[in-house]
Amino acid sequence: MGKSSKDKRDIYYRLAKEQGWRARSAFKLLQIQEKIDIFRDVKRVVDLCAAPGSWSQVLSKTIYEPCKDDPSIRIIAVDLQPMAPLEGVMQLQGDITDRSTADNIIAHLDGQLSDLVVCDGAPDVVGLLDFDEYVQHQLVLSALDLTSRILKSGGTMVAKVFRGKRIGKLCADLKLFFPEVVIAKPKCSRDSSLEAFVVCQNYVPLPEFTSSSDNLLDYLAEKNPARHLSENLYPEVPFLVCGEEGAFDSDRTYPLNLTEGKSEGQKEYEYKAPVQPPINPPYKEAQKMRKDKTLFQPKLPIQL
Numbered sequence: 001m002g003k004s005s006k007d008k009r010d011i012y013y014r015l016a017k018e019q020g021w022r023a024r025s026a027f028k029l030l031q032i033q034e035k036i037d038i039f040r041d042v043k044r045v046v047d048l049c050a051a052p053g054s055w056s057q058v059l060s061k062t063i064y065e066p067c068k069d070d071p072s073i074r075i076i077a078v079d080l081q082p083m084a085p086l087e088g089v090m091q092l093q094g095d096i097t098d099r100s101t102a103d104n105i106i107a108h109l110d111g112q113l114s115d116l117v118v119c120d121g122a123p124d125v126v127g128l129l130d131f132d133e134y135v136q137h138q139l140v141l142s143a144l145d146l147t148s149r150i151l152k153s154g155g156t157m158v159a160k161v162f163r164g165k166r167i168g169k170l171c172a173d174l175k176l177f178f179p180e181v182v183i184a185k186p187k188c189s190r191d192s193s194l195e196a197f198v199v200c201q202n203y204v205p206l207p208e209f210t211s212s213s214d215n216l217l218d219y220l221a222e223k224n225p226a227r228h229l230s231e232n233l234y235p236e237v238p239f240l241v242c243g244e245e246g247a248f249d250s251d252r253t254y255p256l257n258l259t260e261g262k263s264e265g266q267k268e269y270e271y272k273a274p275v276q277p278p279i280n281p282p283y284k285e286a287q288k289m290r291k292d293k294t295l296f297q298p299k300l301p302i303q304l
């Protein structure tokens with residue numbers, strides 16, 4: 001396969017490189033913002049699961065750059081993986097399921113609460129839909145737990161979810177803390193993918209829940225009556241498609257010489273390398289082991 005084949009198959013991957021974004025995910029946040037205006041009056045943001053950093057780039061460009069001299073602007077990016085530096089973004093390496101990560105974020109918020117928390121976190125998927133959805137939603141609940149410690153009253157949380165059979169239950173949990181929850185599907189996120197984003201607004205801290213001492217899962221199991229409803233009785237959550245009229249269709253293949261204005265052939269196609277390859281990705285060791293022939297490869301099918 002040639003270098004250009006991914007460019008051809010994935011218009012948003014190509015556009016991201018042309019426009020200087022570290023990942024095509026940047027368009028997901030931009031398209032959500034276009035539709036819901038989540039950045040309005042936002043000065044402090046925490047970007048959970050941020051590497052390689054395209055959402056942080058969007059935050060840096062739209063929130064930090066226009067008000068560089070405003071000392072109240074604070075953008076904190078957190079990930080398990082290291083991330084190349086970005087102007088106006090403070091980086092913390094840590095696991096969002098670990099309580100000490102929340103303590104570290106709080107220490108860097110200098111006694112203030114955040115206006116917005118975004119989380120594009122994704123564990124490695126194994127391809128079993130039910131299992132992947134379950135693990136994804138556990139990560140969202142960890143993000144919610146952390147958010148309950150750092151978000152100001154009235155604030156917004158955005159998190160990646162999978163729209164599987166448990167999405168109603170997850171939204172019912174989110175609605176305990178946020179009266180307004182919508183499911184947003186940016187046009188750059190493939191229709192064929194279960195991926196979507198919950199946009200949760202108007203955070204109401206619950207006086208009886210103290211994240212630092214209570215366990216969120218125990219709390220939800222005990223206190224959320226919606227958890228005991230059958231799935232078809234979960235509260236309805238609006239579904240919003242985000243992205244401009246006529247935005248590129250992420251499931252289509254486009255010619256390589258298509259320009260952003262979408263007229264074909266106005267510009268010579270030129271291959272561009274990714275803006276910022278991951279610094280120390282977890283697959284690096286596996287690649288080395290495969291090269292050295294030390295990677296264990298089971299003989300399939302596995303006999304149990």
Ligand code: SAM
Nearest residue numbers: 025049051052053054055080095096120121122
């Ligand atoms: N929003 C990012 C961007 O625009 O560049 C892309 C995020 S990528 C899809 C998912 C990230 O989630 C990975 O970098 C991964 O390391 C991170 N992640 C997964 N589980 C995590 C955890 N428990 N704590 C912190 N980061 C996590």
